[in-house]
Amino acid sequence: xxxxxxxxxxxxxxxxxxxxxxxxxxxxxxxxxxxxxxxxxxxxxxxxxxxxxxxxxxxxxxxxxxxxxxxxxxxxxxxxxxxxxxxxxxxxxxxxxxxxxxxxxxxxxxxxxxxxxxxxxxxxxxxxxxxxxxxxxxxxxxxxxxxxxxxxxxxxxxxxxxxxxxxxxxxxxxxxxxxxxxxx
Amino acid sequence: xxxxxxxxxxxxxxxxxxxxxxxxxxxxxxxxxxxxxxxxxxxxxxxxxxxxxxxxxxxxxxxxxxxxxxxxxxxxxxxxxxxxxxxxxxxxxxxxxxxxxxxxxxxxxxxxxxxxxxxxxxxxxxxxxxxxxxxxxxxxxxxxxxxxxxxxxxxxxxxxxxxxxxxxxxxxxxxxxxxxxxxxxxxxxxxxxxxxxxxxxxxxxxxxxxxxxxxxxxxxxxxxxxxxxxxxxxxxxxxxxxxxxxxxxxxxxxxxxxxxxxxxxxxxxxxxxxxxxxxxxxxxxxxxxxxxxxxxxxxxxxxxxxxxxxxxxxxxxxxxxxxxxxxxxxxxxxxxxxxxxxxxxxxxxxxxxxxxxxxxxxxxxxxxxxxxxxxxxxxxxxxxxxxxxxxxxxxxxx
Numbered sequence: 222x223x224x225x226x227x228x229x230x231x232x233x234x235x236x237x238x239x240x241x242x243x244x245x246x247x248x249x250x251x252x253x254x255x256x257x258x259x260x261x262x263x264x265x266x267x268x269x270x271x272x273x274x275x276x277x278x279x280x281x282x283x284x285x286x287x288x289x290x291x292x293x294x295x296x297x298x299x300x301x302x303x304x305x306x307x308x309x310x311x312x313x314x315x316x317x318x319x320x321x322x323x324x325x326x327x328x329x330x331x332x333x334x335x336x337x338x339x340x341x342x343x344x345x346x347x348x349x350x351x352x353x354x355x356x357x358x359x360x361x362x363x364x365x366x367x368x369x370x371x372x373x374x375x376x377x378x379x380x381x382x383x384x385x386x387x388x389x390x391x392x393x394x395x396x397x398x399x400x401x402x403x404x405x
Numbered sequence: 406x407x408x409x410x411x412x413x414x415x416x417x418x419x420x421x422x423x424x425x426x427x428x429x430x431x432x433x434x435x436x437x438x439x440x441x442x443x444x445x446x447x448x449x450x451x452x453x454x455x456x457x458x459x460x461x462x463x464x465x466x467x468x469x470x471x472x473x474x475x476x477x478x479x480x481x482x483x484x485x486x487x488x489x490x491x492x493x494x495x496x497x498x499x500x501x502x503x504x505x506x507x508x509x510x511x512x513x514x515x516x517x518x519x520x521x522x523x524x525x526x527x528x529x530x531x532x533x534x535x536x537x538x539x540x541x542x543x544x545x546x547x548x549x550x551x552x553x554x555x556x557x558x559x560x561x562x563x564x565x566x567x568x569x570x571x572x573x574x575x576x577x578x579x580x581x582x583x584x585x586x587x588x589x590x591x592x593x594x595x596x597x598x599x600x601x602x603x604x605x606x607x608x609x610x611x612x613x614x615x616x617x618x619x620x621x622x623x624x625x626x627x628x629x630x631x632x633x634x635x636x637x638x639x640x641x642x643x644x645x646x647x648x649x650x651x652x653x654x655x656x657x658x659x660x661x662x663x664x665x666x667x668x669x670x671x672x673x674x675x676x677x678x679x680x681x682x683x684x685x686x687x688x689x690x691x692x693x694x695x696x697x698x699x700x701x702x703x704x705x706x707x708x709x710x711x712x713x714x715x716x717x718x719x720x721x722x723x724x725x726x727x728x729x730x731x732x733x734x735x736x737x738x739x740x741x742x743x744x745x746x747x748x749x750x751x752x753x754x755x756x757x758x759x760x761x762x763x764x765x766x767x768x769x770x771x772x773x774x775x776x777x778x779x780x781x782x783x784x785x786x787x788x789x790x791x792x793x794x795x796x797x798x799x800x801x802x803x
Contacts, residue, residue, distance in 0.1 A: 244734055244735055244736070245509045245510055245734055245735070245736035246509065246736065247735060247736050247737045249735070271646075271649045271650075272649045272652065272654075273649070273650060273651065273652040273770075274652055274739075274746065274748070274765060274770075275652065275748070275763070275765040275770070277750075277763045279752060279760075279761045280761075287474075287477055287478050288477040288478055288756075288758060288760065289754060289756040289757075289758070289760070290754075291754045291760065292733060292754045292755050292756075302750070302763070304737065304748075304750075304765070308649055308658070308663050308665040309663075309664075309665060311665075311667065311669075311670035313737070313739075315737060315750075334650055334651075334652075335650050335651065335777075336650050336651035336652045336653075336770065336773060336774075338773065339769065339770075339773040347473075360466075361465055361466065362465055362466035362469040362802060363466060363469075364466075371471065371474055372473065372474060376474075378474065378475075378478060
């Protein structure tokens with residue numbers, strides 16, 4: 222957990238990255254995609270965040286094939302997230318950047334953290350994001366001839382289309398919907 | 406050479422003839438996906454030069470179930486059922502970070518008693534998971550006995566988990582804001598809520614005694630074995646820097662000498678109330694990884710015994726709305742799973758289900774180090790190294 226996101230660390234980080242937000246104990250830095258590698262490199266070398274936790278993406282879109290769309294309309298884009306941590310105090314930072322959906326390209330982090338290799342491959346096949354200079358940008362889980370990017374919001378869950386999820390009964394038609402009432 | 410011939414030592418002649426390097430072609434060896442040592446359905450495509458591995462390419466996806474996508478069409482209470490099945494060897498421990506992230510977004514907190522029960526069951530899941538490792542690893546090295554002992558010992562732990570939750574592998578016991586009323590405690594009305602089953606405390610104490618005994622026995626039986634030592638000491642060394650660069654976590658990271666345990670930084674489980682050590686290794690080899698896990702079982706048993714003694718009374722559930730809607734927000738919560746850092750990044754848009762759920766699993770990052778680690782190793786060591794990483798394919802593929 223981020224209990225030990227201590228005050229000193231947060232202060233020094235805020236000085237370097239004014240975009241720092243702290244929501245629900247999760248520190249998040251938003252940068253331009255042109256600063257992507259430099260930011261991660263700086264966090265690794267200057268803030269001792271040497272532990273690479275994960276990298277992933279979010280597809281922000283108003284038209285969704287599954288689930289609910291965002292509450293407020295958004296400009297469609299991909300958000301790329303990279304989570305770094307240290308290995309002594311438990312400080313944790315999530316770096317975020319945006320790229321547009323027309324040309325989903327971003328430089329690969331493999332030069333900074335070799336461990337991002339597999340995470341980038343996963344984001345590549347699930348979202349169709351191209352990581353420039355990645356040594357081996359091939360599919361991770363899906364068969365080689367698979368078409369489409371399953372994690373896109375426009376990608377339908379076919380089994381759900383054919384047979385609705387039985388649990389949906391629980392979701393709809395609850396008489397007390399919205400009332401703040403305790404269960405017991 | 407002349408000198409040798411003169412002195413009459415002939416063997417040198419024959420040795421000269423074999424030490425000539427012959428150009429050979431690398432052979433491609435396919436291991437898995439149905440190989441017993443791959444813990445499920447991992448496939449490795451290895452290029453071997455004789456007994457030496459020149460490169461390895463893991464092929465994943467045989468167990469890919471798309472949980473991140475499925476989570477987008479489920480409500481929050483339904484997702485706990487899914488996350489149970491990510492790492493099936495320690496199902497209970499998977500639920501905790503997801504529930505904690507959701508509770509954080511809803512700004513509610515589980516009652517103290519529920520937190521204690523969660524902690525006890527998490528540690529039991531850790532012991533059960535490490536028992537599987539201890540048995541299976543010795544088996545992979547070539548010792549048949551430990552797996553039977555370990556499975557018997559693990560069964561005691563699973564019985565306890567079952568007595569509380571009703572499930573051995575997939576408890577699905579956590580609820581947002583607390584825990585489900587326990588399974589084995591007789592019929593009750595809503596007012597008189599069910600609690601831990603009768604005799605749970607004493608059964609747990611007995612079982613923990615047995616765990617401590619089992620750890621000692623395992624230490625002598627496996628750790629004292631010469632073959633085991635030769636097969637594991639100095640094999641598959643992971644340096645601290647390499648481990649961090651690849652996001653390797655948990656006992657593997659600690660075996661490389663990094664004293665980093667997320668349990669000490671947790672605010673949703675009361676670990677700070679208890680006394681325990683964080684075992685670390687020195688060399689980062691297979692033996693250390695085995696030893697760190699063995700010692701962790703001891704520490705887990707110690708934590709459970711303390712938690713039983715200091716169990717607070719009180720409710721098991723905090724008040725939550727009947728229909729759970731999570732306010733807009735993003736939160737990442739990670740915990741120390743038996744296999745390493747397990748985290749959930751919940752992105753809520755205020756609906757009944759998450760807009761996106763990123764699942765960070767320990768085994769995925771842990772085995773991403775395999776191509777680097779196995780390069781240049783001998784083929785028989787491949788089994789020893791792979792086994793020491795203790796991965797579960799459900800945890801790799803999600």
